[in-house]
Amino acid sequence: MARLTTQEIVSELNRAFAEEVEAATRYLHLASAVRGMDRLLVEKFLRESVNETIQHAEVIGQKIRSLGHVPQLEIRVVCPAEPLTARAALRHALTFEEAALECYQDLLRKVEGDVPLEEFVRSQIAVEAEHVAQIRELLAE
Numbered sequence: 001m002a003r004l005t006t007q008e009i010v011s012e013l014n015r016a017f018a019e020e021v022e023a024a025t026r027y028l029h030l031a032s033a034v035r036g037m038d039r040l041l042v043e044k045f046l047r048e049s050v051n052e053t054i055q056h057a058e059v060i061g062q063k064i065r066s067l068g069h070v071p072q073l074e075i076r077v078v079c080p081a082e083p084l085t086a087r088a089a090l091r092h093a094l095t096f097e098e099a100a101l102e103c104y105q106d107l108l109r110k111v112e113g114d115v116p117l118e119e120f121v122r123s124q125i126a127v128e129a130e131h132v133a134q135i136r137e138l139l140a141e
């Protein structure tokens with residue numbers, strides 16, 4: 001497969017950057033949308049996930065800078081004003097975490113052969129896969 005140009009890599013990384021910022025925003029909303037006693041179950045996890053996901057965005061932003069570019073961010077997030085149970089919030093989280101994982105796996109296929117970038121993407125995949133596994137475990141489905 002032909003190597004991606006730096007510009008192509010940056011646009012892929014911008015996509016990942018946007019996914020992470022979107023996910024952080026969604027976690028922030030989920031942490032506010034869970035009602036009643038269920039808050040005791042998931043609020044801490046959801047708030048930690050906001051911070052963790054912002055950290056992921058920071059790492060991607062840093063990678064983009066190291067390639068001599070500035071991250072471009074374009075997001076549109078719509079979160080409905082509906083109360084959620086802990087389980088429903090985790091199911092939502094699982095959906096967008098799986099999408100993020102898929103995004104990195106797709107990126108890995110594209111950067112094949114560029115060892116430093118491959119390693120970078122692999123480490124992101126490991127972190128995302130860990131998060132997905134954690135949510136699945138909490139859902140115990």
Ligand SMILES: [Fe+2]
Nearest residue numbers: 020053056100
């Ligand atoms: Fe992430």
